[in-house]
Amino acid sequence: MTTVVVSSKGQIVLPAALRRRLGLGAGTKLDLSEEPDGLRLRITRAVPESAVTDLAGLVKAPARGKPRRLDDFDPASLLARERDPES
Template sequence: MSTATVTSKGQITIPAAIRSDLHIGPGDRVEFVRVGDGRYEVVAATRDVTELRGIVHAGKPVSVEEMNRAIRKRASGQ
């Protein structure tokens, strides 16, 4: 287990082994994700936009009118 000390400014240095494992370096961002009471995960937020290609699968184009109809239908509870 790796540890870090919080400075008076609220900063920590992420140990080198963890930075390597997360593939993060200077200027990269990390997210703190709450996973329970008093528990957080540190997640690298450094994905290149090109890695996101293909995660959204578009269907047929929908008109604004069709979207409005679907919203009205859902709001009315049908």
């Protein structure tokens, strides 16, 4: 267990080895919660926002079988095909 001291400004300093091990840099946000036996610090790791278009081409699946068309996913087209399987 590591002991830290609260400064006159209410600040604490985390030991450098701990900061390195946890990947904490300047500007890292920590959540502080009061618990029955003391305080708890949790690292807040924000997930960076991405546009859907940035993800295009991220996963490539091998082509198998017949290419699909938009009609293949249209419920009305699927019902029509069930009634007339030769279309």
